[in-house]
Amino acid sequence: MARLVVLGGGVSGHTAATFAAKWLGSAHEVVVVTPNSKWNWIPSNIWVGVGQMSKEDVTFDLAPVYAKAGINYKQAKAVSINPEGSESLEKPFVTIEYTLEGREGESENVEYDYLINATGPKLNFAATPGLGDANGLGEHTVSVCTADHAVHAASELDKCIEKMKAGERQKFLIGTGHGMCTCQGAAFEYIFNIEHEVKKAGVRDMADIKWISNESFLGDFGIGGLHMKSMGFAVSSKIFAESLFTERNVDWMVGAHVSKVEKGSVDYELLDGSTGTESFDFSMLIPPFAGVGLKAFNKAGDDMTSDLFAPNGFLKVDAKYDAGAYENWKASDWPETYQNPTYENIFACGIAFAPPHPISKPMSSPNGTPITPTPPRTGMPSGIIGKVVAHSVCDKILKGSDAPLHKASMAEMGAACVASAGKGIFSGTAAAMTIYPVVPDFDKYPGTGRDTEYTFGEIGLAGHWIKHILHHLFIYKAKLSPGWTLIPE
């Protein structure tokens, strides 16, 4: 009997674990280690953050789902990996620390034959003074990164709406809280959902709404922007984004590194080197992501974390990490199998794999401050990668260690994305987009880097309907309800 250990139960890890359990059957063991007791459909957190959904609408208990799937579920956080075993344990193992109520702090070594690292990110609030600390979110801003954060954000938003109803103007500042953030899309959704809600509350004229982001241009989204086919033109996402911001009367500031957060204001530095301060009454700033801080030790017990993990804490895979300057970047830099180059039985998927470099062109201020979106690895790509990695591991277990690996490069993979701009069955809108491929390939598609036959976008009620249907569809799938394997990632 072989044992596969999956670290993390988010979109990517959950996909990998559930497909592996289905393909392997009861002859082999799948273990999931995740510190969370609930699964969270994170894309809908923005609706929790404006009070349009509850925490219960976007989460469910993992234990009964894993029991149904025959998965050995350990509610714990991974602390370290010993890929060569140790002097006392022959097989490789992961050291975990339980978070399960009643077993908090209890440590265990979990041996594995194959390991998939899908831990997702650490929300690195501590990277920006005042945004938070090692314990998480600070007191000056809100977040929609977790369901609990979003519940808090909705409550703070309610207070602002009450103040506006009482005649007090409110300033909303939404965007990224550091020069090296990703997930601009989530902030984009949140700012327009706030605009939609304050309009519904009849206080839009009392709200000043502003976007602050590390993108070098509006519509970059961490993927270097995209050109969409529209009315016979290949139109830049910059045009679409600026149009929407103008139409909804939302001001913006881009190329910004938030350097400090205080009560009611942020300090920032721009790409041109200038600095300034922006005030707010309500602010949601996405934190930068980092690896979760897993350590690695060799058989002798020596620290070898830097061999297994990149400096940002994400696991090294089959990517080209020495591509150098932007001019040298190729689509082939991006990983295909997500297998660790040193340990063939270790894989990574979702945010946990170390990308070779950003997708957007790296930029920095004259002071040397890097202000560049880091590459997104969430949503559809993370689900596909999770499934592909599980497929590779299952083949190795069932067909032998020589079985060929399955591939899913983000430079050869498309993505469908729906970004909400306001919720309502007849009044809601969302930007529905497809992009192919996610990572631009300027050799294959000169100019835009993408195939404009398969890259499009439009905003409207239809997009909102799709987003709402996907909410129910993916939760249905994650619960392993009948026919779940028929629903694509």
Add this chain to the structure above:
Amino acid sequence: MATDHGKHGETNINAYGNNYNTMTPGPFAKWMRTCVIFQAIRFIIINIKMIIVVRKSH
């Protein structure tokens, strides 16, 4: 916030500000965004486009 006067996004443009060079939708384009019949058709078309990209990506 600028007064709309039926011009929708146009009145939000600030001359020589950062949004001076963008395009804004007119009233018909905005109405079409939430027109149920038109959006039902777009719903089908967008789904087909997404399914094609999803199939190419698996």
